[in-house]
Amino acid sequence: MTRYVFMFDEHPNPSKEILGGKGYGLAVMSKIGLPVPYGFTITTETCKYGKDLPEDVVKQIDEHLIKLEKSSGKKFGDPENPLLVSVRSGAAVSMPGMMDTVLNLGLNDDTRAGLAKKTNNPRFAADSYRRFMQMFGNVVMEIEHDKFEKELNTIKNKHGKKLDTDLTTEELDEVIVAYRALIQKERGEFPTDPKKQLRMAIDAVFSSWMNPRAIAYRKLNDIRGLIGTAVNVQMMVFGNTGETSGTGVGFTRNPSTGENVAYGEYLLNAQGEDVVAGIRTPHPISVMEKELPDTYKQLMDVFHKLEEHFKDMQDLEFTVEEGKLFMLQCRSGKRTAAAAVRIAVEMVKEGLITKEDAIMRIEPNSVTQLLFPQLDAEDKKKFEVLAKGLPASPGAAIGKLAFTAEEVKERVSAGEKDVLLCREETCPDDIEGMNLAKGIVTARGGMTSHAAVVARGMGKCCVCGCGDLHIDAATKTISVGSKKFGPSDFFTLDGSTGQVYAGKVQVKDAEVSGNFETILNWANEFKRLGVRTNAETERDAKKAREFGAEGIGLARTEHMFFQGTRIRAVREMILSENVQGREVALAKLLPLQKGDFKDLFTVNEGLPVNIRLLDPPLHEFLPQTPAEMEEMSKEMGVSVEKIKVLCTNMHETNPMLGFRGCRLGVVYPEISRMQVRAIMEAACEVVESRADFNFKGVEIMIPVLAHMEEMKMLRELAVGVANKVLEEHKLTIERVPYTVGVMMELPRACIRADDIAQYADFFSFGTNDLTQTTLGYSRDDAGKFIPLYLEKGIYEKDPFQVLDQNGVGELIKMSVTKGRTTKPNLKCGICGEHGGEPSSVEFCHRVGLNYVSCSPFRVPVARIAAAQAAIKEKRAAK
Template sequence: MKYVFDFSEGNKEQIALLGGKGANLAEMTKLNLPVPTGFTITTEACLTYLEGQEQLSSEIKIEIQQHIEAMEQRAGKKFGDQLDPLLVSVRSGSKFSMPGMMDTILNLGLNDATVVGLAEKTKNGRFAYDCYRRLLQMFGDVVCGIDKNRFEQQLEFYKSKKNYQLDTEMLEEDWQELVSIYKDIFIEVMQKPFPQDPLDQLYLSVEAVFRSWNNRRAITYRKLHDIPHSLGTAVNIQEMVFGNFGTESGTGVAFTRNPATGEKGIFGEFLINAQGEDVVAGIRTPEPISELAKSMPEVYEEFLKYSDILEKHYKDMQDIEFTIENKKLYILQTRNGKRTAKSTFKICIQLVEEGVITEKEAIHRITPTMITQLLHPVFEPEALEKATIFGKGLPASPGAASGHIYFTAETAKQASDAGEKVILIRQETSPEDIEGMVVSEAIITSRGGMTSHAAVVARGMGVCCVAGCEEVQVDEFLEQAVCNGVTLKKGDEVSVDGTAGKIYLGRIPYVQGDEWALLEKIIGWAKKEMPLGIRANAETPEDIETALKLGADGIGLARTEHMFFGEKRIFEMRKMILSENKKSLIEPLNRLKEYQKDDFKKMFTILEGKPCTIRLLDPPLHEFLPQSEEDISVLATATNRTVTQIKHRIEELHELNPMLGHRGCRLAITTPEIYEMQVAAIIETAIELMQQNTQEKIVPEIMIPLIGSHQEMSWLRARLEKVIQEIFVSKETIITYKLGTMLEIPRACLTAEKITEYADFFSFGTNDLTQLTYGFSRDDSGKFISEYLDRKILPDDPFQHIDEEGVGELMKIAVEKIRGKDRTLKIGVCGEVGGDPQSIHFLNKIGVDYVSCSPYRIPSAILTIAQEKK
């Protein structure tokens, strides 16, 4: 087995073996970009190490040595050489980029002897000892687990003793002294000195990176992003180039387009005379990259050239890390840049317009979650105008949120566990804070730039973030933040506008973000690729309008019961329910019919002939009954009865298991008048609209809920068709209509071929079907399902994601039985899982015709469906 690959041996496809960073370093080497030479130790080596005795095998060590030798040849320097030492970086990199999760060690190969050589060779002692102290600190942290702050504190202490503000004021002697202080920390903590042998340093570092795959932060991050724990990380060993060499050196990070807005053009930050993580760690606030154009124009031009090459080559926005050593530019990393949902849309659209990618490729780059994020909230403009600003910073991640501030990840987590909406505010964040960031509505930092840890992580999570609020003094110890004389304490409420980079006092109401223009374009492209239809579950005019705007083909489920909850209607409904004989039913039913006709008129008008499935009354009657004494007495008066009589009737209607009781078609069989009224309202409205020529053609789809046997269906069908025929006669018109049913009772699925004889279409009601298949009550199962999930007894909540094995099997059987009888009948899905991206794949596979879901889930469902097309 080969465990080590030279950069010249790999390519960008090998991310599983070489990790993202390694594969891209190899690819850039192939493209002849200025990449410092190096090699990659594979993820397989990592897995071997983690499975074994946690020691690098001699086999791997030998391979590493051979590659070091080859590197020495190319660099013309030797590892551990006392006159001109080769120094390397040790960089982790797994298949998926995990920002700040794994650790990097720079300047490896320095020791008490080689540092002297480096100082002499470069004639830059200050630089050499700066490198050495960095190595001590990084090695101490990553390999030996010595708290970074121990080193930082010594540096701060030293600087204040010398009255220095910036690291750049430190002189050679200062760094020398700090090196000896740092070495003492090693002895104090580890009871042994910092290892002087460069090869030992290297092996220990590689092992530490491998081990870091299993540190808590890494595991949390992987869980959060659904990254398998079994991948392992690769390690890259690369010759060092130095951004901390002096004022003509520096290091930076840049995106080829703006990761927050998607705007085209280089967007980035850099620091003069700095190394490695200085930029992303948020310790010093970096300068915008446009400054580089002024200070080193040739280098900037060269950078533009490479970023263009990289973007075209990868066909995507790149996030590039670079270092300048004495005006010579090196590219140290490229990857597809993380970005906000909004900029993903913008960039995809730009790339399609620039001819770099196709519409279809664009669709595959967008995820359902991004669509959700695109509809980010924004503060209500009027409320915002009146709000008092607390402080300003960088608009690091868009969105709007209010919450109570907490100064540590721990306290934020506690408050959030206790049900509070929290906002994490810190000087800067680091990977240790991840658990606090995950639970926060927004993140605020006083230091760091647009590419700081807080900014990158917040954008990745779609959480709003204001970073680098330099004017705010954040004191994590006292747990307070001060700005312009205003002091905020732990628990105080603020509102954060991540799009504008502003923090306001108190809570500001917000409204959903509006990015229709971007969404429309992508939805338009996706709709050309739909192997499945998409409809909406909606009945109010507003919801139907939203659904159509968001791309629905029509309505898959209009729930008529929702129409009876208005004040006047519920009153008629109650009168109807309480009627003791068929005769007293008539009057309230007639009134309800007028209401219903009005409802259907609105629906059909908005829909303009698009398909519309209307479900007849479904819930148990007692849901409509009055609860309060007041409502009961009002009803008593109106129906000429006593309160006791009403209460008695309510008592009579009480059921032990209402969801399994007298509802849906069962109610219609005992009281067919209700469905007859509804069907008459539907058909009459359709005919009237067509006769008035306001609508060309309406084909109502009338759906009967809760059918379990074909006898129920045939009985009801006969009754309802009689009503319809009578209307045709009286209106002297015949229209096309469909009478179908829901498939939500397991028995209906198992006997679907018989029901087919009496149904013109079907729609799976997966909520009830899941409830009845599992025997889990929809309304109460939350209590135990979470424990089932914890114990891995259930892989998923079956009400969220289709249970393929059980419920799915019933659906499959039903589809086969229906198709066996009649291939033309439409079969839809209108339960919750119809809008669930994870379930759509399965639903497409079993061959349904369309899915139907709530309006705001439509865009992500459309995207998922389009991605299903092979």
């Protein structure tokens, strides 16, 4: 017969999967000799039956109830010496407050009288009875909590009492009568048979697994694969018997800072819900040392023993009954990123855990909390959330509203410091305004939209896809319902939550401690994957290097084209009708690009730099407004009408699949020649600037390539120009090493990877576009249907945020295998947004890539994720 029920000390191999988190903690505490009120756990497997428990399960519950009676010396339902129990949920993963609990179960008029007589405390018995009726009526009989509170407050007001603890026994009797009348009115008779109460409570707790808040919690926290909750039936101990009793919640260390001090709250003469509900203000746990010194010392001993056993910071619930301590729960405590890092490092120094354990304790995504300024949590409570979008780039930003990139530039140039860029969506032309803005908010676009990708690269706060904001650039207004805001109004963006506030919420600077650097250094000891950054400015490259980036994995040259006045030369080049005209314009761009590349090489001395040749469709650089076209016509000496015709001719129906990437180099080779020359001249000049300059090499990357012949043609072009520049500078490839490779972002390139590898020194997978071209989804439009796809289970995660390992991942895996068949030492990496996402990083480790590349502020995330991937592999092999 299958065992569905176990006493706390009975299961031979307790686990969270079988007993749930709460049952597991009770089992462990019981086995190591801590003071735990006895009881039993109905396993998570039973949850599948809901309210229709099989007879053998009911029989096992009855048998274990008898064992509990024998252990306690009390009898369930006995009016002379009643056993009361709590019925509590407990899934394998902690879901605090999401599922249901019932305390003081087993009370009726007779057992209440017996409890009063046994304890010689009639007020305590009355208080326990009214608590039970309220909780059972709410949780099991589904009567709104507020209706009970209304009855309670009516009687408190009637007698001029402020707190529940001020009520006398007689006044509590009035509450009980009022509760009974409420239940009768709403649901009929209150059940008085303790066995029936128990069965109803167990059914209710199992049913709470599928209540809306529990479902929402699992969805928000990405909790998957659990079979249900367990139910724990435990002998009641009472914190509400008087001033030598109480209840509390504690952490073995401070969960906010990680400091190694006991942290928590407790209340005298109370039960658990009093601490949680906020009806009474609890005291810091340190006060307990004065009020109950002996019990406090015992509690601190328990704290120490549990940390020694679990090797982790613990979150505990306890009750004190007449000075005696009882432990009701223990679990790994939730903590901030700062606390997690400090606790992990200090536990290594204390000898509790290893460096490997410490690294595995850190949730990689959480460390971004340590890198960005954050809104003050207390001040945030004073503001109403105006709108909510996607948390595209973490941090906080406060500023007045600007509606175009030009407006941002003008206002910042005029001395205004705090300006937010508010757009329906951004485009490459907005780059300068984005760079100068304190933060960015868009009404459209997803987590890998242009605004999101660029903002993350800049380390700039960004909220995307905020559909409740109606942004009208023409009138310079934002409407939210009936509210309107303009250029003089301040907004606050919370890039960590996607929330937008009207007004100025206070900001706190992030604090990065030495412990964080320690964890990152330990990560380097274990990881095999290199971690580079996506950066094209000196500032971003410096920031990434501070965070431990091992070079640049993607420098997007087109981003450089928008800086200063160089966009004019770009437009002149695009609109020229012959090679000579284009070369004149390119000659203006060459020294500017060369200067950018020299900055990157200088910042990354001793590290590799990967530079991608021009990628986006040319029309993105063209003038859009009549004023811009007029200015362009004057500069080029041609009519406005001709400029309009040229711009119209450049229009593409589907630019994402159009005239871009390597196709530009094939049709206009002079563009690629200029860029390769700028790269190589920059490399030569930094090497010549100092005899000991450690130039590690430049990787010239050809984008949007599908065919071996494209690779062959453009490699020959790049090698020809590069060697010519080396010859002009009288330098060798050993002193200025360079390689030529490909950005793999089209399925055909992946399928023919063995052919392409003949002419490529490296593969860098551009997973943003590879996801688009493999799935046939536009990342800027997928937000219209991806949420529904996630809800329906078509995808578990947004494939633009988390690598589609079974689809896109298979193409990557195949490419690496085929490419290395041709060229065994082929260097492979990824440079899409997935390079900073932990599960995607683990995939890259598993398929044997050499490195990942991500935006600067994701570099620490990738370092930790890469170390965890190596540690998991090592442990799995044992």
